[in-house]
Amino acid sequence: MSDQLEKAEYNRREFLAASAAAGLGLSVAEALGQESKNKDEINIAIIGAGTQGRVLMNSILKIPGVRIKAVGDIWEYSQRYTSRYVKKFGHENNVYADYKELLAKEKDLDAVVTAAPDWMHAPISIAALEAGLHVYCEKMMSNNAEAARSMVKARDKSGKLLQIGHQRRSNPRYLHVKHKLLGEAKLLGPQINYANAQWNRGIKTDNTWPSKYEMAQEELEKWGYDSMHTFRNWRWFKKYGGGPISDLGAHQIDVLNWFYGSTPKAVMGSGGIDFYEKVEHNDTNMLIYEYDLPNSKTGRAFYQVLTTTSSLGFLERFMGTEGTLAFSEAPRWNEVYREVSTEEEWTKWAEKGYIAKEGAKDTGDEEKVVDIRQSPAPEKWLIPVENDKPIHMYHLENFFAAIRDGVPLNCPAEIGFQTCATVLKGTEAINTGKRIEFTEDDFKI
Secondary structure: OOHHHHHHHHHHHHHHHHHHHHHHOOOHHHHHOOOOOOOOOEEEEEEOOOHHHHHHHHHHOOOOOEEEEEEEOOOHHHHHHHHHHHHOOOOOOEEEOOHHHHHHHOOOOOEEEEOOOHHHHHHHHHHHHHOOOEEEEOOOOOOOHHHHHHHHHHHHHHOOOEEEOOHHHHOHHHHHHHHHHHHHOOOOOOOOOEEEEEEEOOOOOOOOOOHHHOOOHHHHHHOOOOOHHHHHOHHHOOOOOOOHHHHOHHHHHHHHHHHHOOOOOEEEEEEEOOOOOOOOOOOEEEEEEEEEOOOOOEEEEEEEEEOOOOOOOEEEEEEOOOEEEEEOOOOOOEEEEEOOOOOOOOHHHHHOOOOEEOOOOOOHHHHOOOOOOOOOOOEEEEOOOOOOOOOOHHHHHHHHHHHHHOOOOOOEHHHHHHHHHHHHHHHHHHHHOOOEEOOHHHHOO
């Protein structure tokens, strides 16, 4: 989708929201959840103060004008750590175990940032929206499609903002690739034909816990967990999360949809529990998504999540007839390859600063063709965009700017829902061993 089309889509959504609001006697600003503020500061609560919650916290503390007023988590260890940490930065805060109590008692909040386990994203987000608060919710929206769909409906009813934490959509390098290299320069040719992406992670041991902070069995069951092991390793259990394909893969599957400019038409996959014991989700996942291309052909994307090897880490590759992009949030990958058959020179794009030439070096005999079937090596360029902030910070800044200034969200709930549906169908394809075709109903709110 081009820059102009994306801007048009934003304008269309804003117009529809405003039109709907007019019928309800609401102002345009109220309908969009972008009401003007009488104060400079945005007061927020963090609900879910575990590992990911603290990652978001560290970025939030670097953003001017945002105050963390409350911390919510069912585990005392996370409560104490996060509350004490933010106080060191001058953020006085109240602590709660029950998010419902937090929402009932905290009267000066503007927004909630939640990084609770996936199965709690929908109830927490919906409750916060119903309380009149904007919500930043970590991805995935949920581990089931209906719960995710209910979040979008709650957003629409509340008139508030709901940003989903697919942070690559706010990453400067990804925006540069999408709008400059693909959109304006079209370095891959007329369209993307193929893609492959991966998130490979080495073997990890189970998460443990300090014995002094072990929750009583009665307390665990109150919050829906049967043991401390399950609570601390919830990502491996179907009740609570979607497994590695959701935890890791959702980020990059979102990019596949974003860069192809559509949702897929079909998916097939293979995977299984090949290494770990006493888990419910596959530790090996391989998927092939199919997309309709503008020329009525099919574009394909291979995606894998491996959890027993860190080989090559995580990256995405997009390929066309004239070039290939290989890039990532990690600085290790930022490359563009020009096919030798491409007639257009790329010098003008280097002059505009869109790409940069890799330093020349003597490769000796490496450049010799060693097999008659081997294609000549493509010309390599670099993507000259470095991220100078924590990777989540850009997306959080976009969320707070939407509250303050009414800028469009980079990943509003309807986009997050499309990704959620795409990921969950991929898991279904792996588990059933079937090729699954998507229908309009799969992406309908």
